[in-house]
Amino acid sequence: MPDYSLELASGAPQSRVAGIDEVGRGPLAGPVIAAALVFLEPPDETLSGMIDDSKRLSAARRQRVFDLLTGSDTIRIGLGAASVAEIDRINIGKACHLAMQRALCRLPVRPDFALVDGNRLPSLACDALAVVGGDRKSLSIAGASIVAKVVRDRLMTRLSLRHDSYGWERNAGYGTALHMAGLREAGVTPHHRREFAPIRAHMARMSQTAGAI
Structure with a gap:
């Protein structure tokens, strides 16, 4: 379970320490969403006990923590x-780093330090530390992962209302069997990542099929 020790070691709460994480690196469709989160004071035990890596929480639990x-x-x-x-x-x-930079810039407070999930740092306007597996170590990073996950899932659900062949409301754009079946039936949308190998391969097959007709 994540805790507040990395934040304390980085100067919190006297310094503003931001946790940064992104969601959406692996899907075949949709944007990357990043969040930056700062606790202005140490979180209480109730909230701390609820926060975890977003991938380890149920949708209902993520929503509850997101609201808090x-x-x-x-x-x-x-x-x-x-x-x-x-x-x-x-x-x-690079797109993940760009989303992280934008998230930090849009914080309503200026952070003194940032804890960033991953093994590489984007260029940021403050000192920072890359934390491998940070969403399981740092409460700030884990909180950011929850916020980013809920926001992105909501976006993909809205997109699924206009593109209902792919199951984005359930798979968030990942390459599930339903998503791949939708590609075969309905084709590539403007929301698909055309440089990702499965989408490139699908487009190449469709081009070959059209050329053979």
């Missing part, structure tokens, strides 16, 4: 995104 985080007077949150066009143009790794 976004409704708190002692927490500040910034959100950032990188579009499908940006992902295809600059690659997914």
